[in-house]
Amino acid sequence: MTHEIVVIPGDGIGQEVTPAAVRVLEFLDLAFEFHEADAGDHVLAETGEALPEETYELAASTDATLFGAAGETAADVILPLRTAVDSFVNVRPATAYPGVDALRPETDLVFLRENTEGVYSGHEDRLSDDLSTLTRVVTSSASERLAEFACEFVEDGGYDGFHVAHKANVMRETDGRFRDSVVSVAEERGVETEEVLMDAFATHVCLDPTQFDVVVCPNLAGDVLSDLAAGLVGGLGMLPSANIGPDRGLFEPVHGSAPDIAGEGVANPAATIVSAAMMLEYLGHDDEGQRIRDAVEAVLEDGPRTPDLGGDASTEDVTDAVIERL
Ligand code: NAI
Numbered sequence: 495m496t497h498e499i500v501v502i503p504g505d506g507i508g509q510e511v512t513p514a515a516v517r518v519l520e521f522l523d524l525a526f527e528f529h530e531a532d533a534g535d536h537v538l539a540e541t542g543e544a545l546p547e548e549t550y551e552l553a554a555s556t557d558a559t560l561f562g563a564a565g566e567t568a569a570d571v572i573l574p575l576r577t578a579v580d581s582f583v584n585v586r587p588a589t590a591y592p593g594v595d596a597l598r599p600e601t602d603l604v605f606l607r608e609n610t611e612g613v614y615s616g617h618e619d620r621l622s623d624d625l626s627t628l629t630r631v632v633t634s635s636a637s638e639r640l641a642e643f644a645c646e647f648v649e650d651g652g653y654d655g656f657h658v659a660h661k662a663n664v665m666r667e668t669d670g671r672f673r674d675s676v677v678s679v680a681e682e683r684g685v686e687t688e689e690v691l692m693d694a695f696a697t698h699v700c701l702d703p704t705q706f707d708v709v710v711c712p713n714l715a716g717d718v719l720s721d722l723a724a725g726l727v728g729g730l731g732m733l734p735s736a737n738i739g740p741d742r743g744l745f746e747p748v749h750g751s752a753p754d755i756a757g758e759g760v761a762n763p764a765a766t767i768v769s770a771a772m773m774l775e776y777l778g779h780d781d782e783g784q785r786i787r788d789a790v791e792a793v794l795e796d797g798p799r800t801p802d803l804g805g806d807a808s809t810e811d812v813t814d815a816v817i818e819r820l
């Protein structure tokens with residue numbers, strides 16, 4: 495069966511790391527048909543809208559989308575794209591690979607981030623010259639859907655259970671609902687949970703990341719804490735992610751368009767290539783996904799490496815090396 499894959503490179507280093515991941519996928523010679531689509535700052539400048547209707551429709555109707563990064567238009571591009579795939583969870587693994595000079599080389603954890611609501615629901619208002627407000631949205635249904643996914647994730651992955659990060663001691667109503675919904679689903683399914691306050695989590699994970707395997711978080715907490723974990727494993731060039739919906743998925747590195755290095759050809763493609771591996775696994779090609787992971791791991795260990803990891807190789811050198819390993 496041929497899978498249709500939408501590829502949206504976007505802005506900045508998205509234009510460099512996305513083609514790198516596509517080269518790796520093409521090398522595997524699976525039955526994929528790639529459709530390139532446009533979005534981002536450069537599209538806004540040309541057409542007046544950052545996310546063309548055509549791109550949205552493609553993502554909303556295809557099995558899987560591989561996205562690079564957007565720049566200043568990120569919120570106008572990635573949030574609607576996540577809606578297009580009805581993605582209720584953002585899976586963000588943070589793994590320190592051998593050979594990478596990581597702050598915490600023992601880090602190996604996965605964030606399961608709520609992906610539809612919280613403070614990212616878009617209910618922001620400017621009420622006066624002095625006052626702006628934001629409405630935080632938490633529903634039992636979204637929290638339970640996330641919890642169901644988390645339970646399956648720990649069962650399939652052989653984990654003992656999961657942590658729930660929240661701040662229900664202060665945001666009693668919203669995070670209280672989040673925590674209660676997640677914990678009650680897990681209890682029903684016989685999956686163990688442990689609660690952790692999200693601010694305390696930030697300290698604990700820096701001091702000893704081995705305390706954590708799977709961490710279920712509200713939207714903003716998952717965004718911030720996973721970037722924090724990126725700092726533990728060698729930087730943003732290392733973190734892949736998968737936005738999973740009931741029928742389709744959107745796969746993207748956690749990082750943005752990195753204007754400070756864009757155009758130099760030195761972006762680390764690892765996050766995007768491993769995001770492509772997550773896409774293969776989502777599409778049922780587990781063996782090929784694992785082959786890509788193994789190849790990336792071997793290259794990270796032996797080099798060549800990009801400057802963010804202390805090397806002097808280009809994006810293309812690293813991609814060539816991954817393909818050679820394959
Ligand atoms: P960023 O992730 O683009 O960059 C932060 C730092 O990490 C920079 O020093 C950058 O050089 C480095 N970095 C990131 N990815 C790297 C890679 N693959 N290889 C080597 N170094 C890498 O975040 P920043 O600077 O906060 O935002 C830049 C732009 O990206 C902004 O316009 C922002 O709106 C956008 N952005 C887009 C996202 C998306 O499309 N999903 C996510 C985050 C930011």
Ligand code: MG
Nearest residue numbers: 717718721748
């Ligand atoms: Mg982020």
